[in-house]
Amino acid sequence: MFGHHPLFTENDPLAVTGTHSLDAGQSLRILAAYDRTPGVLLHHAGHTHRNRRSVFPLAPRVVQQEVAAVKEYPGGFTLLRVHSGGYALNFYKTRAPLAREWSERSRQELSGMWPRLSFGDRITYRNSVVHRDLSGLGA
Numbered sequence: 001m002f003g004h005h006p007l008f009t010e011n012d013p014l015a016v017t018g019t020h021s022l023d024a025g026q027s028l029r030i031l032a033a034y035d036r037t038p039g040v041l042l043h044h045a046g047h048t049h050r051n052r053r054s055v056f057p058l059a060p061r062v063v064q065q066e067v068a069a070v071k072e073y074p075g076g077f078t079l080l081r082v083h084s085g086g087y088a089l090n091f092y093k094t095r096a097p098l099a100r101e102w103s104e105r106s107r108q109e110l111s112g113m114w115p116r117l118s119f120g121d122r123i124t125y126r127n128s129v130v131h132r133d134l135s136g137l138g139a
Contacts, residue, residue, distance in 0.1 A: 006045040006066050007031060010054050031058040041132055042087065044080065051078075051091055051120030053128065063130065065089060074119045075103025078126070084135045091126035 007027040022030070034040045035058060042063050049069035056064070067078040068091065076093040094100060107115055120126045 001034075001040055001042065002044045004045060005047045006054075006064055007043060008054070008056065008064070009048055009066070010052070028058065031056055031062075034059040034062045041130065042080075050118045051126035053125050067091070068118050068120070068126070070094070071102075072106035072118070073103045073109070073114055075099055082134070084133070086130045086132040086134065088129045089127065091120075 003022075005022050007022055007030055008024075030043075034043070038061070040059075040062055042065060044065050044067065046067045046069070048066045049072065050066055051068045051074075052066040054064040054066075055062070065078075068074050068076060070077055074091075074093055076091055078089060078091050081088045081090075094103065110117065
């Protein structure tokens, strides 16, 4: 599943405004639906502009993946490859000099904390492989 907003945000210092995730009631209903639907394995969202993976107890088979923005630090994109044995998700930093220069301009956001928050504390927040037999799923 792809959505702009994450269902819930964990450890997000910018979430004090309450605008970084969906309404809690709506998110709970979506998680309940995900848990009843064995074909759902990923909720992919980008609104927070950070790399982060979360799993919630209400739908333990579903990974919520937040992805960083291209336009600011760390300046890159996330590629999702789905195959019959699961999926691989990898973050790639831009390589062009002008793109890197632009992403570096935003590095000091949040008093210098933005690189740690956006890039992801763990490598698994931006690069992961999930093994799941998808061969039996139908339309």
